[in-house]
Amino acid sequence: MVVAVVVATLVVAHADVSARWELHADFDDRSIPGALADCTFKQENERLTGKCEDASLNGEVKAETITWRLMLAGTHDTMIFTGRLDDDDTVIVGRFSYAGKGNGSFLAVRR
Numbered sequence: 001m002v003v004a005v006v007v008a009t010l011v012v013a014h015a016d017v018s019a020r021w022e023l024h025a026d027f028d029d030r031s032i033p034g035a036l037a038d039c040t041f042k043q044e045n046e047r048l049t050g051k052c053e054d055a056s057l058n059g060e061v062k063a064e065t066i067t068w069r070l071m072l073a074g075t076h077d078t079m080i081f082t083g084r085l086d087d088d089d090t091v092i093v094g095r096f097s098y099a100g101k102g103n104g105s106f107l108a109v110r111r
Contacts, residue, residue, distance in 0.1 A: 015089040017061060018043045020111040023052055025079075025096060027104040039108065066092055081106060 018041055026034035039052035048059040048068055059068025059081075070079040083094020083106065092108040 015061075015064075015085055016043050017041050017048065017066060017085065017089070017092075017110075021092070021108040022111055023106060023108045025104055025106040027098075027102050029102050032102060034104070038111075066094075077101075083108065 021039040021041055023037045023039050024034070025037075037052040037055075039050060039057070041048055041050040041057075043061055046060050046062060048057070048061055048066065050057050050068075052070055054073040055070050056073075057068045057070045059066065064085045065082065066085055067080070067082045070081065071077075072079070077098065077100070079096050079098045081094060081096045083092040085092050090110045092106075094106055095103060096106050097103045
């Protein structure tokens with residue numbers, strides 16, 4: 001009796017988010033002004049690096065979920081963004097937190 005075992009590997013294609021992105025961020029507390037920033041993301045495998053204006057960022061891409069920390073220049077404050085990439089890989093929608101300031105929602109559009 002011969003038993004054949006076939007092993008198949010499923011390779012999940014991850015979107016490459018390396019591009020320019022226009023980031024719109026609004027605090028839940030509407031008395032705090034929102035922001036608009038021009039960002040550049042560079043993705044290598046699951047690792048994400050880049051800049052938003054003069055702030056540096058690093059994070060990760062896991063399937064459609066993208067998380068990054070934005071280190072604001074001059075203040076060394078950190079904002080944490082977590083969002084989901086749409087099916088067309090052109091929009092990221094999610095939430096952010098800014099220690100000491102509050103939380104909010106964001107939209108990033110690929111340029």
